[in-house]
Amino acid sequence: MQRGRTRIALLGAGAMARAHAAAYVALADVELVEVPARDDARVQALLEDREVDAIDICLPSAVHARFAIPALAHGKHVFCETPMALTLDEAHAMRDAARSAGRLLQVGLLMRSVAEYRHIKDLTGSGVHGRLLGLSTWRLGSYLRPDAPDRKAHYGDPTTELMTFDLDFATWLMGKPTRVSAAGTGGITALLDYADGRHATIAASGLMPTGMPFTAGFRALFEDAAFELQQVFENGPPRVAFTIAEGKSPPRPVAAEGGNPFEIELRRFVDCIAGRADPKVLDADRAIEALTLSLDVRRAISAAPGAGS
Template sequence: MTETRVGLVGCGFMGRMHSEVYSTLEGVTLVRAVDKDPAKAEEIAKAHGGQGGTSFEDLLADASVDVIDICLPTDLHADFTIRALQGGKHVVCEKPMALTLEESDAMIAAADTAGKRLMIAHCIRFWPEYVELERIVKSGELGGLLSLNLTRYGAFPAWSSDNWLADEARSGGGALDMHVHDSDYALYLMGREPDKMVSHGTVDVRGVSQIFTTMVFGPTVVHAEGGWNLPGSAPFKMAFRAIFEGGAVLFDGGPLTIYPADGEPRTPEMTKMAAAAGGNIS
């Protein structure tokens, strides 16, 4: 197996999460870690037998690095991603992709020009319960999908360095950072843009902190709710309810259950996600 060598940029909460995932993957080695705080970079690098530092340019110049993983605040995604692609590296970039469509288009153009891969880390596409829902939709085993309700809510994520998530100009607020999970999944699942879409949100001191979006894809209606404005003592929760012509699929944070219209409910066995395996969904 060919080894893939990764350089991590940004060693805060999400960078640490990514580094823990790399330790579980065969054929992938985290060889360098970069952060403005040298202690954070050294801590992660040491745990993986790699090299820590503060210079992105030094990382970019390292010919042994195949992939650069961008775990920086959202307002820095476009700049660092484009520089990494132009430097001949494949890129994994944390979600959300960027703050604007123009920045996102520039990132895609840079990947196309460089002939390198750009992946945005939309983890819900790979989350076991959401993968199972995709399988059921694509297989048609319950008939056509009539409606899908997607829910994701919790308290404000206070783990960001310098509290940058609270600055809507840097993070995009709850609409981009939280709601993007289910917006992306809906488009991914349906395979196209909606025929119609409407969104409404509530605003607090951090900007748009809760958002409600309804999308129409022909006969299918998708409604997504997301927000980070619950009290700090409230638990995080994600859930979905899918209604088909021939049954339903319910996931409420516990076991996913399939309810066929003409049979007994069943609960397929699912891989349990943990923090060390990428189980962060905020």
């Protein structure tokens, strides 16, 4: 290993692992080791290797804790994908392991690194368009259908598999809601109410027709403007339309400054290891907040009139 480079072991396969690998290759101060998670002996050897600085976990959410906790106990920093875990007990155990070991545990809250989402965060703070009044988000796929081409790429209920990203976006902008209500099965809509009268509507579905590409986006309504993002995922990078509407003028395109969001978040992870960046942006506590909200949504569905009937 060349001194001055951060050595990171990447666990996993599939599209997410490939996206992380490509991002690391773009970082000149990273040395990447890719490891199939099925190779238990090699994983264990890497955990014990003092030359490995960090572990990046691109595996199904149900096994994040299984790999993260031993890695932290061996003194490795850890980056894992969203959702951080499927239960709060596992998420808390991961966070506690990081604190006990004095190591970083960062989570891929990817929307915080996507240019258009960051643009809305900046505007919310600046007040240039007035106060943020409300937010609507959607994340719509077909993965729950038996013939869906991406069925094997997803693993869980839409409340965690899809909504976690947008629940984190909503709390990043608006804070913790005072009330959560929700309805649906497979295709779910959640309403987050805030004490000051604002609200956020979060929609997620795994039941769209299989011929429809995966789509995600948002509408953010400010006092003096409305922004809309539409992303269509087919082959390669998404097709993106990001617009602003003000007054009587028709919507016009917005140029949001950004880059590859995977590279941005993993650049931050490497810089946090080196003490050059604030770890709070992708901290495990933020991921736990999003997971808590996704579980609140699931409970709200169970408690809704007619649920289970």
